[in-house]
Amino acid sequence: MNIYYLCPDIKHACGGIKIIYRHVDLLNANGFSAYVLHHKNGFRCDWFVNETRIAYLKPELYRRIYNKAGKILHPEAVRKIPLSQGKQSFIDENDILVMPEFYGPDIVHFGQGIKKIILNQNGFMTFQGYSFVKDRLITPYTDKDTLGALVNSEHCADYLKYAFPETQLYRFYLSIDPALFSYQEKKKKQICFSQVKNSADAMQIINILKFRNALADFELVPFVNISEHQVAELMKESLIFISLGNREGFGLPPAEAMACGCITIGYHGWGGEEFFKSEHSFPINDGDIIHFADTIEKVIQAYNNDNSFFLKERKQAADFISKVYSLENEKQALISAWKTIIH
Numbered sequence: 001m002n003i004y005y006l007c008p009d010i011k012h013a014c015g016g017i018k019i020i021y022r023h024v025d026l027l028n029a030n031g032f033s034a035y036v037l038h039h040k041n042g043f044r045c046d047w048f049v050n051e052t053r054i055a056y057l058k059p060e061l062y063r064r065i066y067n068k069a070g071k072i073l074h075p076e077a078v079r080k081i082p083l084s085q086g087k088q089s090f091i092d093e094n095d096i097l098v099m100p101e102f103y104g105p106d107i108v109h110f111g112q113g114i115k116k117i118i119l120n121q122n123g124f125m126t127f128q129g130y131s132f133v134k135d136r137l138i139t140p141y142t143d144k145d146t147l148g149a150l151v152n153s154e155h156c157a158d159y160l161k162y163a164f165p166e167t168q169l170y171r172f173y174l175s176i177d178p179a180l181f182s183y184q185e186k187k188k189k190q191i192c193f194s195q196v197k198n199s200a201d202a203m204q205i206i207n208i209l210k211f212r213n214a215l216a217d218f219e220l221v222p223f224v225n226i227s228e229h230q231v232a233e234l235m236k237e238s239l240i241f242i243s244l245g246n247r248e249g250f251g252l253p254p255a256e257a258m259a260c261g262c263i264t265i266g267y268h269g270w271g272g273e274e275f276f277k278s279e280h281s282f283p284i285n286d287g288d289i290i291h292f293a294d295t296i297e298k299v300i301q302a303y304n305n306d307n308s309f310f311l312k313e314r315k316q317a318a319d320f321i322s323k324v325y326s327l328e329n330e331k332q333a334l335i336s337a338w339k340t341i342i343h
Contacts, residue, residue: 001342003027003034004055004091005098005119009043013225015252016100016121017045019152019174021052023098023119023334028053030335037097041084048228058082078113096147096341099140104129107140116140117170117341118149122249122271123159141167147341153250153271170337174250175330176321180232181259183318185311187239188219189303191296194253195222198244198267205242205293214297216304235260240299243276245269246286254281255325258317263303263310265295275324280317 005020020036027034035055038044044054081091091097093114099107101120106129118140120126130139140146141164148168151157157169193202202222209215223234231253235241241257243266251272257264258281267286268276276283282299284292302309 001033002088002091002095003032003098003338004037004095005034006037006100006103008100009038009040010045011047013047013228016249018048019121020098020100020119021045021048021050022330023172024052025050026331026334027338030331032338035086037091055086055088056084058084079111081111081114098150101125101149102128105138105140108138108143108145112145114145116143116146118146120149120156120160120249121152122247123151123153123156124247124249124270126159126163139164150337154274155270156249170341171333172337173330173333174252174255174325175327176252176256176259176325177327178259178322180228181235181256183259183261183315183322184236185261185314187261188237189217190219190221190238191215191240191242192221192223192234192238192257192262193242193244195224197253198246201287201289201292202242202244204289205296208289208293209296212293212297214293214300216300218300232256232260235262238262239303240265240296242266242292242296243268243272245272248272251276255321259321259325261314261318263299263314264317265299266292275321277320280313280320 005024007017007020010017024034024036035053037055037057039057041056078093083089083091091111091114096115096117097111098117098119101118101122102125107116148170149160150170150172151160152172152174157171160167160169206220221234221238223231235257239262241254241262241264243254243264245251245267246269248269248271251269254264254272255275265282266284268283282295284295
């Protein structure tokens with residue numbers, strides 16, 4: 001039996017895709033046989049270092065002809081999925097196919113009779129591709145071929161429990177790599193944030209602070225299209241990280257920032273609510289621009305008055321992240337989930 005994680009062929013950095021690769025690596029290292037399943041022959045994500053096992057689908061035209069012939073000749077039979085290259089020629093009823101949630105209701109038409117797990121990394125994307133037609137009730141979550149769904153946060157689990165109470169859910173954990181994102185006590189008077197996350201809100205917040213002369217001697221460092229290593233170094237040297245994620249499945253950047261000892265201020269995006277706690281960070285209600293700017297201003301004032309003021313909270317946040325989102329917790333939760341799914 002093989003486990004295949006279907007993955008889009010995307011060249012740019014995308015956290016959800018890296019998690020797919022990570023799952024496959026962890027499964028192969030712990031007694032399972034797993035592959036990332038790409039569409040285009042020879043494709044491999046190269047924006048991070050990996051030697052992950054990869055399988056490739058046959059070209060789409062070939063698969064359409066193969067499936068059409070199968071429907072005519074054997075309408076009730078399992079729709080094996082033809083593969084290109086590699087040891088296996090097909091994905092069949094002995095295998096399990098993992099499908100990301102954003103493929104929508106069409107998941108049910110892909111590989112009829114093949115057991116499936118839905119990888120839901122963002123509850124808010126669950127109904128992408130669905131319709132407003134009341135009687136159209138096609139969904140993989142209640143399909144007979146679906147064994148359950150893997151979810152990455154408490155929020156995602158709650159979302160699916162409410163929408164599809166009969167679906168079996170398996171929680172997995174993301175990990176924050178301590179070799180990259182590690183606590184640093186000494187900081188620059190520097191505020192960093194992702195320039196691609198909710199830039200409209202960022203523009204308002206920064207300009208309010210700028211015109212109030214509230215940034216004083218703090219430097220602003222927006223970042224975009226830099227390596228994971230560069231992000232980690234930036235977070236380790238920055239005192240403040242502002243989180244602008246909106247409707248996130250989990251939201252890695254604020255967790256990474258906390259691990260690095262940043263004072264983290266901003267939106268939890270719902271998925272990050274489980275770690276964006278008021279005792280060691282500054283959660284802001286989505287869209288509350290004035291409170292967001294005012295909180296940053298007050299934090300800067302408090303730090304300028306006493307640069308040891310937030311030491312306890314910063315260390316508490318880093319300790320919480322390193323304990324809950326550890327490499328070991330990631331491995332144990334994933335392996336436990338898959339043992340349950342298979343047995």
